[in-house]
Amino acid sequence: MDSFVLLKKTLPTFIEKLSDEYDVFAPTRKDNIFEYKLISKPSDINLDFVNSRLPPKSILLQQTETLFKFKPGRKGKILPKEISEDKKIIFAIRPCDAKSFSILDTVFDSDFKDPLYLSKRENSVLIGLSCNNPGVNCFCTSFGDSPTSSKFVDILFTDIGEKFFVETISDKGKKLVEKITDLFEKATEEDKNLKDSAEKEAIDTIKRNMKLEGVVEKLDEIFESQLWHSIAMKCIGCGTCTFLCPTCHCFDMQDEATLKEGARIRVWDSCMYSEYTMHASGHNPRPARMNRVRNRVYHKFSYFPKNSEYTACTGCGRCIEFCPVNIDIIDVIAKVREVKV
């Protein structure tokens, strides 16, 4: 890992240089909503944010994506889709959201290698931005991560006042900085100290904490608990928690066609919908909201840690913040631990 500093006033030049070779996605603001968007100029960027409303998973796993096109009818044929190799930069991604890509990799880079996700993933460079002011519902530290973690990014930026403290982590990151090395200066010991104190301050800001010890084992024992009924009673079954979740990745596939042309698309789906598990026969293996609420918790906190090295939650807090009825995942896990077997 090498450390540099980049003067804040040099940031626009840095972004412009990147734009020559890459599609740069960065946080932009519209009213109260921050969103990662393809930017056309450095001034589109707004870094005055806690986190984006929709997670940046929407860049690698777009909400609606065409798998291939076709011509319907007797003389119909499939028109395969060319997989784009466009190089992307996701600038100012938060460490929690960067981690979500490593979690998504375990899904899309497993038995079946998903070409659409993986081509985008391989062609993306993640430039992280440390979270100096975590939000009210942030709890990444509960997973052993930090708001200034560099573990899942290629390059990490940390705001240290007049400058960004820049750490190059992966080979991808190092190569990128090498090409424009004249924009950077070597970091001094003082810069490093400023980063360390920013990290300490950020960690101290985090007020909420999820205790995870024993949760995987406990969940094995309480599948039939009344707890799931009581949570599901207030759940209104909207998919907000899953749509805003950086690790939720379920999608539906549909053929959408006119008489002349059609496309097979995939589009985000949500396990909170009854239709999600509806069989063609009319049988629904998760018939009630209880089954669906329970599945969301088990998928993230039981099935995932059993099958990979991760819990499928990064502590970004979006589902807590935007649940219309205050179903709070930190509270749910606390209640799981309290249930008497």
Place this chain on the structure above:
Amino acid sequence: MVNQEQLVDAVKKTVSREDVKYVVGYEKGTYGCEVTPSFAHSSEEAEKFIFTPLCVHNLAIYPKLEEKLPLGRDEKEDTRKIGLVVKGCDSRAVVQIIQEKGLKREDVVLIGIPCTGVVNPKKLKSRYPNYAEIVEIEEKDSSFSIKFNEENHTIPKEELLFDACINCEYPNPPIYDILIGEEIKSTNKETYEKVKVVESKSQKEKWAYWEEHFQRCIRCYACRDACPLCYCKECMVDQLDPRWVRRSVNLSENTAWNIMRALHLAGRCVGCSECERVCPMDIPLTELNKKLEKNIMEIYDYIPGISEEAKPLLGTFKPDDPEEFIL
């Protein structure tokens, strides 16, 4: 302010009735200004019930949300009543559902609360973005007193209320079984200010305005799920054959969804603003609903959900109904 003791007593009395399954009300949430729906199956569980200006949720969704799973061989359907804590607009939603025969009056026991307006959490959060401790809030005449970080802040009510609450003409529940406190005499008059702003735009500008909002929609359907009047067994957007709205999330399909949602609520929407509150993408859905409310009032002199005896607007016909708008 609602008398806490009186509320808890009323809930206890209701939940103790043999013909009542449970009562739905509010309890403190897990952080900040959050309040969460609460279900009391017993008198003990009624103790945690509260009513504050943060009790935003329209609990009238819950009777229709209750799932009726297939019964076992010896099981009988539980037909007992559901108790609901209702504000003015919540009670209007119940009236509207009863009019439409979605519920029977005897299915519910209503604990009515004359409401002086509830706080829009989005407005509160934008003022105090970073809090985890429970925020305490009290209503004092025309302002809210908020205790936050050990400090008391006084904020004029209209800066925090939902837009729909500021000029709410129906603060009292039109139907109830028990009323907490006294009915409020309201002199409010809905002025449709925001609707008029959009109305004054040219057709092109109107499209541009709504397109900008609709293109953000992620079609999570939280607006539908939080709406007490959206209780179709199967929503048109979930139907696959025929497919009224495609699953693709793009401006065209999003527009179709949002317009159809609004139109399906014409003459039915009671203006509680729940759709707008729960929208994760901040689409100003109330403006659409209010526009339809205004048109319907002007054309048919009809206000949804204020009288149990009235017939639903779309279920009635009068030979002298105006029809100037028919092309």
